[in-house]
Amino acid sequence: MVRKNLTHGLVIILCSLLTAINFSFTIDQKPDLLIIGNDTLFLRSFPLEDLGFEVRPFRSSDIYVPNLDCLREYQATWKVIDKKLFLVEIAKDNPSHDKVDIIPFFEANHYNPIVINGLVFADWVTIELSTYPKNYGHWGCYDKARKKRKWKKTLAFEKGVVVYSRYRSDK
Template sequence: MKKIMSFIFLLSLTFSAFATEQEMDLLIVENDTIYLKTSLLEKLELETPPFGNTRERAPSTGCWRGYRAIWKIIDNKLYLEKIIRCNSDRGKGEQDLIELFKANGFDFKENNGMILADWVTEDFYKMNFSSSNYYKDKIYLYDGWNEKEKNKDKNLKLKIKSGEIKLNRLKE
């Protein structure tokens, strides 16, 4: 019995796990485009999702949410600039932000068609991964869920509280 269990265990180590990379949200800071591995819009738990997409109706496995959000920092505030369809979606157009927020019953502050993201309180860390040397011109940020304590301060790049930028070390 011990040999069988050992064999099954060793066999299980040979299986690879694969996952489809999700299309990321984008953060525009001046002339830079930053890739966000964290979906800030999901925190609102929208009952009426953008474009009416649900996980069951997602355009592809690379875009379970069915959309990409474009964020912008202006005057040290985070704004939702627009919501676009995924690259794999055959539909056209952008989501009307005002209509979306009204349909979900949220109070919001609008500035030139953008929505102030005052629901966002998040620390963002630079994502370091094994192939990051190949992407030196790109910055990936995430919520730091697995950031080692010794690297937290060094990798902390952006701190947002209620939509206001409290720390911005993106240029470092």
């Protein structure tokens, strides 16, 4: 009887440990880039993914396997110009850093982008961003809605327009 209880206890402990180990090895994805003034920040929220496009910027081939740090296979660059958010480029996450022709990519997904001076205005982006606190282990901005902690918002966009900013690009 004691042996049976001991076996059950060991099985429960083993299952608990295996579950805990599984959660501790999640992979952090390569961030998008957000340019504000002369500064470049890591954007750990992926606004392009919110559109849910069926046609992806890059298709996996049989030869190239995406890196585990960027399973999306691309890195987008965003820029704030005159309090508006623009998609500047989409680059493949490989040594050649191939670029996507953005406007045909949007049109292939049946989305007519607003183009201003050759850049795509991100009119679909409504998001509140916060920076990670110092010594947190990450650096950059993330979408407050996707995190449970309550940190002060740093930057907020509504339909691609800056509606709130604590960020000072002149530091």
